[in-house]
Amino acid sequence: MDDIDPRLGQSFHTSSSRSTHLASLVNHGSHHFHLVTTPRSTEEFLTAAKRHLSQEDLLYIGRAVHWMHEPHLSVKALLGSSSHAIAWQYLVATKSPAFPDEPHEHLVNLWSISSDVDDNMLKAIAAMAEGADAGAAPTSFSGWNANDHSGLDAAAPISDLEVNLDMPTRGLGSDLASDPTPFRHFVRTFGAKHTGPVHIFNPLSYLPGQRDRYMQYVAAFQKSVGTAEEKDGQHFGWEDTALIKYPSIWHFPKMIDSPEYASADGDYKQGVIRDNALLCVVPLSLE
Numbered sequence: 001m002d003d004i005d006p007r008l009g010q011s012f013h014t015s016s017s018r019s020t021h022l023a024s025l026v027n028h029g030s031h032h033f034h035l036v037t038t039p040r041s042t043e044e045f046l047t048a049a050k051r052h053l054s055q056e057d058l059l060y061i062g063r064a065v066h067w068m069h070e071p072h073l074s075v076k077a078l079l080g081s082s083s084h085a086i087a088w089q090y091l092v093a094t095k096s097p098a099f100p101d102e103p104h105e106h107l108v109n110l111w112s113i114s115s116d117v118d119d120n121m122l123k124a125i126a127a128m129a130e131g132a133d134a135g136a137a138p139t140s141f142s143g144w145n146a147n148d149h150s151g152l153d154a155a156a157p158i159s160d161l162e163v164n165l166d167m168p169t170r171g172l173g174s175d176l177a178s179d180p181t182p183f184r185h186f187v188r189t190f191g192a193k194h195t196g197p198v199h200i201f202n203p204l205s206y207l208p209g210q211r212d213r214y215m216q217y218v219a220a221f222q223k224s225v226g227t228a229e230e231k232d233g234q235h236f237g238w239e240d241t242a243l244i245k246y247p248s249i250w251h252f253p254k255m256i257d258s259p260e261y262a263s264a265d266g267d268y269k270q271g272v273i274r275d276n277a278l279l280c281v282v283p284l285s286l287e
Contacts, residue, residue, distance in 0.1 A: 030097075030115065031094065031114070031115055032093065032096065032114045033114075033241060033243075034093075034112045035088045035112075035279075036089060036092060036099075036107050037090075037109040038106050038107050038108060040106055045090065046286075048106070053094060057095045058094055060093035060243075060283070060286075061092050061284045062092075062283045063281065064088040064172060064281055065172070065280040065281060066169060066170070066186055067277070068183060068200070068278040069162075069277055070085075070277065072275045072277075073238060074238070078111060079170070080109075084174065084176060085170055086109050088279075097112070113203060113241060115240070115241045140248070141254050144251075144253065144254045145250050146191050149188055149191070152187060155184075158262050162276070163265070163276070166183060167182070167183045168181070168183075169182070169183050183253070187253050190249055194282065196248065197248065197282075198281065200244045200252065200279065200281070201242075202243070202244060202276065202277065204238070205274040205275040205276075213268055213272050214272050217264055217267075238275075249280065
């Protein structure tokens with residue numbers, strides 16, 4: 001299979017060595033992802049997080065934007081049990097397993113998941129936060145950008161792929177009884193106002209015995225994942241997590257429209273994935 005255009009995205013590792021990505025799963029440390037909602041302003045939340053978490057412990061904070069592919073596991077915890085989806089505000093990555101008491105007191109909703117990863121992956125997550133710059137002007141593709149989305153409009157979704165241009169997406173805080181938003185519509189509206197980098201938070205679950213096959217997909221796309229465990233040792237079926245960086249939201253639909261993506265999906269993902277939640281996140285600077 002040909003490589004995906006390297007401009008499209010990157011994950012924890014920036015190395016192009018595929019064997020390195022798989023080897024990185026062997027020597028494990030740990031990090032913890034937390035989804036939170038709080039009545040505090042962004043400035044107040046960032047200040048409190050940086051005050052009560054050391055620079056070494058606080059790896060990453062991003063603003064949660066949209067469920068590009070809503071979860072089917074942990075539905076009550078991730079989407080909520082009321083008429084509206086939980087309006088998650090932030091994704092936080094830490095080395096410690098729990099929030100300090102002071103910020104925790106001001107949280108309305110909290111969902112945490114722990115992942116076993118190596119130190120290089122932890123450093124790469126931190127580098128994502130240090131390099132956060134929502135005003136950056138990424139490389140764009142003709143027909144796949146805020147000023148010209150003719151390519152996105154004209155592209156036909158690959159119907160046998162679960163992740164495709166017309167897949168149903170779910171707005172944070174949206175009415176759960178309402179119709180979902182087609183992915184390309186989300187890209188057009190969000191991509192018109194945010195042209196900088198985005199990160200995709202991706203909890204994963206596999207069908208029995210299929211994780212090794214998915215790791216071939218990981219290698220093919222140069223993505224790195226860590227074994228996952230929800231807070232309090234409750235797995236609820238999640239097995240891995242990934243945090244993938246794209247130069248802009250436009251780069252993701254461009255990628256899934258490519259024949260290389262379709263080939264890799266067919267080779268390594270069909271009959272493998274049990275759940276593949278995708279949360280769009282905008283990185284926030286910790287500086």
